[in-house]
Amino acid sequence: MEKYFDQIKKCQLFSNIAEADLKSLLNCLSSRFHSFEKGEFIFREDSVAESVGVTLVGRVHIIHEDYWGNRTILAQIAEHELFGEAFSCAEAERLPVSAIADEKSEIMLIDYRKIITTCPSACSFHTQLIKNMLKLIAKKNMMLTQKIQLISKRTTREKLLQYFSLQAKLLNTKEFEIPFDRQQLADYLCVDRSAMSRELGAMQKEGLLHFAKNRFTILV
Amino acid sequence: MEKYFDQIKKCQLFSNIAEADLKSLLNCLSSRFHSFEKGEFIFREDSVAESVGVTLVGRVHIIHEDYWGNRTILAQIAEHELFGEAFSCAEAERLPVSAIADEKSEIMLIDYRKIITTCPSACSFHTQLIKNMLKLIAKKNMMLTQKIQLISKRTTREKLLQYFSLQAKLLNTKEFEIPFDRQQLADYLCVDRSAMSRELGAMQKEGLLHFAKNRFTILV
DNA sequence: AAAAATATGTTGCATTTGCAACGGAGATAG
DNA sequence: CTATCTCCGTTGCAAATGCAACATATTTTT
Numbered sequence: 001m002e003k004y005f006d007q008i009k010k011c012q013l014f015s016n017i018a019e020a021d022l023k024s025l026l027n028c029l030s031s032r033f034h035s036f037e038k039g040e041f042i043f044r045e046d047s048v049a050e051s052v053g054v055t056l057v058g059r060v061h062i063i064h065e066d067y068w069g070n071r072t073i074l075a076q077i078a079e080h081e082l083f084g085e086a087f088s089c090a091e092a093e094r095l096p097v098s099a100i101a102d103e104k105s106e107i108m109l110i111d112y113r114k115i116i117t118t119c120p121s122a123c124s125f126h127t128q129l130i131k132n133m134l135k136l137i138a139k140k141n142m143m144l145t146q147k148i149q150l151i152s153k154r155t156t157r158e159k160l161l162q163y164f165s166l167q168a169k170l171l172n173t174k175e176f177e178i179p180f181d182r183q184q185l186a187d188y189l190c191v192d193r194s195a196m197s198r199e200l201g202a203m204q205k206e207g208l209l210h211f212a213k214n215r216f217t218i219l220v
Numbered sequence: 221m222e223k224y225f226d227q228i229k230k231c232q233l234f235s236n237i238a239e240a241d242l243k244s245l246l247n248c249l250s251s252r253f254h255s256f257e258k259g260e261f262i263f264r265e266d267s268v269a270e271s272v273g274v275t276l277v278g279r280v281h282i283i284h285e286d287y288w289g290n291r292t293i294l295a296q297i298a299e300h301e302l303f304g305e306a307f308s309c310a311e312a313e314r315l316p317v318s319a320i321a322d323e324k325s326e327i328m329l330i331d332y333r334k335i336i337t338t339c340p341s342a343c344s345f346h347t348q349l350i351k352n353m354l355k356l357i358a359k360k361n362m363m364l365t366q367k368i369q370l371i372s373k374r375t376t377r378e379k380l381l382q383y384f385s386l387q388a389k390l391l392n393t394k395e396f397e398i399p400f401d402r403q404q405l406a407d408y409l410c411v412d413r414s415a416m417s418r419e420l421g422a423m424q425k426e427g428l429l430h431f432a433k434n435r436f437t438i439l440v
Numbered sequence: 441a442a443a444a445a446t447a448t449g450t451t452g453c454a455t456t457t458g459c460a461a462c463g464g465a466g467a468t469a470g
Numbered sequence: 471c472t473a474t475c476t477c478c479g480t481t482g483c484a485a486a487t488g489c490a491a492c493a494t495a496t497t498t499t500t
Binding site for chain 1 (some may be wrong): 284292294305306307308309310311312316317336347350351353354355357358359360361362364365366367368369371372374410412
């Protein structure tokens with residue numbers, strides 16, 4: 001665990017907890033650490049929801065595959081972020097999604113009961129931990145709402161424009177790189193890759209947009 | 221407040237709090253009570269996020285309207301449920317959605333800081349309250365995820381089938397009433413009403429489905 | 441009961457989309 | 471260097487969708 005301490009400190013889940021307190025907190029969470037290769041599953045749909053994950057190193061995708069194998073990327077989990085917490089906190093029996101490493105990743109897995117239950121040794125930092133988790137889940141909730149607003153758009157062009165303008169607003173620049181390849185972007189926007197490619201080309205031809213590889217510029 | 225006590229008791233936000241404790245808890249929350257007519261806004265997009273709402277009587281829709289006035293129903297809040305909590309808990313500056321009464325409703329509005337901050341008089345029930353809220357937000361998070369899975373479907377027919385099968389699973393019967401009129405259902409599924417109506421007709425003709433008014437039967 | 445308002449179904453049509461198939465560019469492995 | 475693989479753009483085509491306009495049905499109001 002010691003070797004991960006610097007990574008752990010950076011996680012919002014543990015913010016507002018003094019460094020000294022953090023060490024004893026980590027002891028009573030008795031978490032597991034595990035390394036995953038790109039494409040490896042961290043947990044699978046329909047398995048039991050008992051852990052929350054923290055990305056110490058790497059990046060994770062939360063995905064859902066329907067009956068016919070169409071894959072949807074529901075969320076992208078960046079470094080030092082939390083995932084799987086909603087299913088645990090909601091006390092769901094089975095996971096409705098899978099988590100898959102998008103690149104080689106180091107993951108901390110915590111039994112959610114250790115988080116939610118104030119430990120017998122009266123470790124007082126649990127209260128802060130729960131508050132942190134509340135805030136993180138609430139934020140995720142807003143991100144999901146934002147994604148719903150995104151894929152609620154009726155046309156591919158509207159989805160693309162909405163996505164790009166969100167990125168631009170987020171990074172405060174009209175030129176930015178996106179963290180998706182084309183297939184992933186199409187999955188994220190819930191459209192067909194080739195149709196999206198067609199639309200991107202049309203938008204560039206119309207002068208709305210410029211792009212090369214993953215770097216996009218909004219020209220407006 | 222006394223007149224609402226029976227309604228308040230039924231809210232999951234206050235579960236696992238003894239009735240005697242609940243009264244003192246309610247005092248330190250210093251909440252407001254307000255009645256809204258059908259179609260009246262409870263809070264509007266872009267206003268400051270400072271309250272969470274509880275539907276004591278009635279039903280609320282969380283909606284978003286885009287630049288051109290297309291309305292999306294992001295969520296339906298049933299009686300005794302919570303709404304607006306995510307924006308408060310995430311400490312969002314401005315609300316990204318509006319809440320509107322879907323029928324005449326009695327709403328309790330609580331300043332979220334009163335919830336999140338353990339009160340100076342050391343009212344110990346706050347811990348339970350925060351845990352309850354955590355669970356509710358987590359559940360809502362799952363519902364949002366479910367909705368994303370729903371509108372991720374590429375065709376109107378798939379969306380309808382997914383929605384109906386969820387309802388059937390939820391109510392454990394193949395015959396059920398839906399809480400939406402046609403326009404609302406179309407908004408919820410993010411499709412055009414007339415196109416949806418066309419598809420519903422086709423599905424009935426093909427024998428997949430039977431419906432009359434808001435009562436649907438899955439025939440498989 | 442009549443009138444007005446609202447909700448639902450129908451249809452034609454232009455556009456958008458998904459799908460499948462293909463080709464080229466660039467990266468990677470042997 | 472060559473073979474292989476992955477990513478991305480292109481295109482033809484059938485099907486799905488949004489949109490507008492209108493017809494019917496149902497509910498509410500007067």
